Amino acid sequence: MERRTENKLVLIVRRTRLDDLIARFNTEDQARFYIEHLGSDFSDYQTEDRTYKQAVRETQDVLLRHGRVHVVDRTFLPNFIFGATDTVVALGQDGLVANVLKYLDGQLLVGVNPDVGRWEGVLLPFTIPDLDLVIPEVFAGKRPINDVTMAQAVLNTGETLCGVNDLFIGPRTHTSARYTIRIGEREETHSSSGIIVSTGLGSTGWFRSILAGATGIASALSGRALKINEKRSFKWDSQYLYFSVREPWPSKASAAEITFGKVTASQPLVLVSNMPENGVIFSDGIESDYLQFNSGTEATISVAEKKGHLVK
Numbered sequence: 001m002e003r004r005t006e007n008k009l010v011l012i013v014r015r016t017r018l019d020d021l022i023a024r025f026n027t028e029d030q031a032r033f034y035i036e037h038l039g040s041d042f043s044d045y046q047t048e049d050r051t052y053k054q055a056v057r058e059t060q061d062v063l064l065r066h067g068r069v070h071v072v073d074r075t076f077l078p079n080f081i082f083g084a085t086d087t088v089v090a091l092g093q094d095g096l097v098a099n100v101l102k103y104l105d106g107q108l109l110v111g112v113n114p115d116v117g118r119w120e121g122v123l124l125p126f127t128i129p130d131l132d133l134v135i136p137e138v139f140a141g142k143r144p145i146n147d148v149t150m151a152q153a154v155l156n157t158g159e160t161l162c163g164v165n166d167l168f169i170g171p172r173t174h175t176s177a178r179y180t181i182r183i184g185e186r187e188e189t190h191s192s193s194g195i196i197v198s199t200g201l202g203s204t205g206w207f208r209s210i211l212a213g214a215t216g217i218a219s220a221l222s223g224r225a226l227k228i229n230e231k232r233s234f235k236w237d238s239q240y241l242y243f244s245v246r247e248p249w250p251s252k253a254s255a256a257e258i259t260f261g262k263v264t265a266s267q268p269l270v271l272v273s274n275m276p277e278n279g280v281i282f283s284d285g286i287e288s289d290y291l292q293f294n295s296g297t298e299a300t301i302s303v304a305e306k307k308g309h310l311v312k
Helices: 017-025 028-037 042-064 074-079 094-101 128-139 206-222
Strands: 008-013 068-073 087-091 108-112 145-155 160-163 166-171 177-183 186-192 194-198 241-246 260-263 269-273 279-283 290-292 298-311
Touching: 008 042, 008 074, 017 028, 017 042, 028 042, 042 068, 042 087, 042 128, 068 074, 074 094, 087 094, 087 128, 094 108, 094 298, 108 128, 145 166, 145 279, 160 166, 160 279, 166 177, 166 298, 177 194, 186 241, 194 206, 194 269, 206 241, 241 298, 260 298
Parallel strands: 008 068, 008 087, 087 108, 108 298
Antiparallel strands: 145 160, 145 298, 166 194, 166 279, 177 186, 177 269, 194 241, 241 260, 269 298, 279 290
């Protein structure tokens, strides 16, 4: 197949649910036995797997017409080095797009929906046939771009972690997180289930559920339906974040006044861990890619300097 340019395209793929089951049970037959023994439909796993792998083949064929193609599984993202001029294509659910964005540094990302009948694809505006039009326009600089603000945690150890949707700071397991929280001139010692810091892109996800839960509780306690003044979502490129403390515990040793607020570059959120072990910071729901947040570690949470760039 003759390609039209020497531009490099990096195609990010993921394992299917069936791949994960086979890795767990060694064979497809054993995976089938497990799923059907529980009364579930194994054919759905097979259909999803076939559809996705066919989409991978078709996407490669299209991309090869436009440049050099390098296929990377999402599990290798933390250690993969992207070229400054690479164009990145993510083939998968919305979560894959968010996962890829935090490892990029200025590269453009194209989100492609491999199965429009299965995935809604808020961050996947394109289908495979669209790529023949989209990719040349990206190379020519003619496609519009959505800028995405990220959250960033910087530790006093020098380690950093970015979040595209959100950051979680708290305990690895279902225990209490103990830390000192500071925002502006206010400071408290907390015992809670952890803290969620949300970006504009993530404001329709975890952040929205937090607001819905808080509104429901307040409505039930007050005996009347309450509406929150704050918008339930904010723009992807907003230059601020929101933090929310989960289940803060007021006691003689811990306060619960600083539970929700806005984080900006000029007013970061500062947290100092009081947990001897099992304190973590992870982003976008990927618990395996985390920073340790144990006693004495200070984390400064703010708007990241780098941004994500989603092709639209």
